[in-house]
Structure formats: C-alpha cells, structure tokens
Amino acid sequence: MNHLEEGTMLAIRDRELIPGDARAHLAECGRCRTTLEELERRAEMIASALCTLDGPLVVERAKAAVRARLDARWDADRVPAGRWRAHIGRAAAVLLLAAGAAYALPGSPVRAWLEGSVEGDGATAVGPTSQEAVGEGAIEVDLDAGRIQVVLSGLPPGSTLDVVWTDRATARIVAAAGSSFSFGEGRAEAVVPPGPVRVELPRGASAVSVEVDGRMYLRRAADGLEILVPAAEHTAERIRFIAPER
C-alpha cells in the first residue's frame, strides 16, 4: 500500500483541498491516521512555540504613528486616485532591471541578484515581473509610473551618495557589487553593501524622492526641491550626501 506523502498529510491537517482518493486512503489506513495525529500534535507544539515570541501589542500608539507617517508623506504631490490607478497596470511593464558592471563606479562590478514585487491591479502584490538587462548599472524605473521613489537600505554612515539629475527618461541606481534590487510601480529599492552609491534622477520627473534607511534625503514635487539631510555638495547637476550616523 502506498502511504500518503507528508505534504498531502499536511494539506489534510490544514483543511486544504486534496484529492478524494487521499481521504479514502486515510479512512482505511491506520498508519497514515497515526501520522496525521502526530502532525496535529506537531502543529500545536509549533503554534505554542511561536506564541512565546509575541511581544506586547500597543495598537493606539501604532495607529497614531501610521497617521503621522501618512500625513508626512506625499502630501504635496499626491497623484489623484483615478490617475494613479490608471498607471498601475502599465508601470510593471515599463520597469527595467539591469545587472552588470557598474560603469559609474570604476572597479566595482555589480552582480546583482534581482527580485521584484509589483502590484497588479491594486489588490495584491506578488511575484517578480519583467526583468531585462539594459546595459550596465543597476535598476531603471520609467517615468510613466507617475512618480519615482528611490529607497536605499544598508548604506553605512560615511558613505557617499550622489544624486544626479539627468535628461534621461528613467531613474537609475548604481551601487557596488553585492547590491540587490527590487522594484514596484514607480519605485526602485536597493540594498547596498559598503561603497559609494549613485542615483540618477530624470530632470523631467514631476515627483521624485530618495529615502535611505528609513530617512528621507530629498524629495521634489510641484512645490520644489526639499533637501532633508545636509548635503556635502549641491550644484544644479548633482547633490552629494555623506550618510550620517543612524
């Protein structure tokens, strides 16, 4: 007699859809029923162990914090809902990722491994989307997404971050080898290892922002450019930041 595989047993235990013949087998097979009981006990043990990791819940304070973050973010340049939704479907298709040698950083080849998370019609966000090598550098985000958010993580204090305005139609992040990139609509994220980072932003973008390790460095909207972290240099072409202590 072929006994049920553990994956199938788990699906039975978790009340997932399973083939009818699996249930029929279970009704007849004492050994599989015993295994199922063991899996149920294991589930209880795991649930109990995981509960020990739960910390206190402070809902009202968290709610106030979320409200404050929402108030602070994108107030000035929020895209009207209808227009924004119209962009979402297209945005995924115009996002391009590239991995190769980081031409902007001499001697710093990028071997990025890529993963993406793109919203579909606004209901769920899952799975990688189209990825295409477009040359050297890192990640490119098309302007058609309506706005561009660049989010960097892992930038060590003292690292150089150059934000450069270009005439290109896309934004680009260039960072050292070992960087990882992901993207959503109008949004590019990079987890970067130690080393300089260059973010190229289209001059023609209506709304852009650059956030590093949870801190907004700059944003530009209809009402102008805001530099929120002291810049080491600031010209019409480039803004250089030295990442401050966290």
Next chain:
Amino acid sequence: MDFDATFDEHYPQLVRYCQRLTADGDVAEDIAQESLVRLFTHEVSGSTAGVRSWLFTTATHLVRDRYRVDENRRRLLEIHPVRPNEPESAERSLERAEERARARVALDALAPRDREMLLMRYSGFSYKEIAEGLGVATTSVGTLLARAESRFAEAVDDAGEAA
C-alpha cells in the same frame, strides 16, 4: 478604504508576524506600520484577504531587505522581547525566556523561505495565499511546509537538549 477599520483588522496580526520574523519589537512595529503606510499611499484596494496578503507580502519584503546582512540576524538572536503586562513568578519568567530562546534559535535555523512559510501558515494563511506571497507553486506548499515544520521541531528539540 476606512483607515480605522483597516488598521484594526490587520495591524495586530501583521505586527505579530513581524515580531516572530524579526525578534525585534521595535523593528516589527516599524515594518508593520510602514506596510500599512504603503497600503494607504499606494491606494491598494480589494478583498479583505487580498489586502491582508498584500500587507504580509510587503512586510516580508521589508524584513528581507532589512536583515539581508547576516550580522544583523546574529544580533537579533540576542534580543528577546519581554511581555510587560504579565506579572509572573521568577521561575515562570525564566521558563518563558528559555522557551522563547529555543523558539528563536529554531526559527533562525530555518532558511528564509522556510521561516516565512512557517510564519505565514501560523498566521492563518491558506496554501494558495502562501504560494502567491512567496512565489512558489500552490501544489508545493504542503511539501515545503512539512519540511519547514520538521526542521523547526527538530531545532526546538536540539535547542532544548543543548540548554
């Protein structure tokens, strides 16, 4: 989307998931809150299950990004949040700390995907939702979850024996 209703419905479970995933109460709150902020700023809409799935997936990505560096994960092993509203004996408190440490070590011994899968399952997600959230085939979830559970249970035992 109603802010209060959405928040009340999803935040408690989301922050629990993040607490278990990160072992850092502050980071967990930060990531849960950021996920909700993105939900509202991105104007995500859909069914309750769809919104929930979106939030957990977003939080998972945020955690992955935040803890991609191994040093951070090792640091997290040393952190064990304490429940402030549960007066208990010193003995029980010690027991609880040991249980928590074993669970944390066991969870941390899992591969990232196994850990996320286990935590999503024990947050009540269906196999289909887990598959969508983690980018695996629905038909593989049972097998992968069985492996993750088995490894977790063994690691808890090992941690208990080592203690």
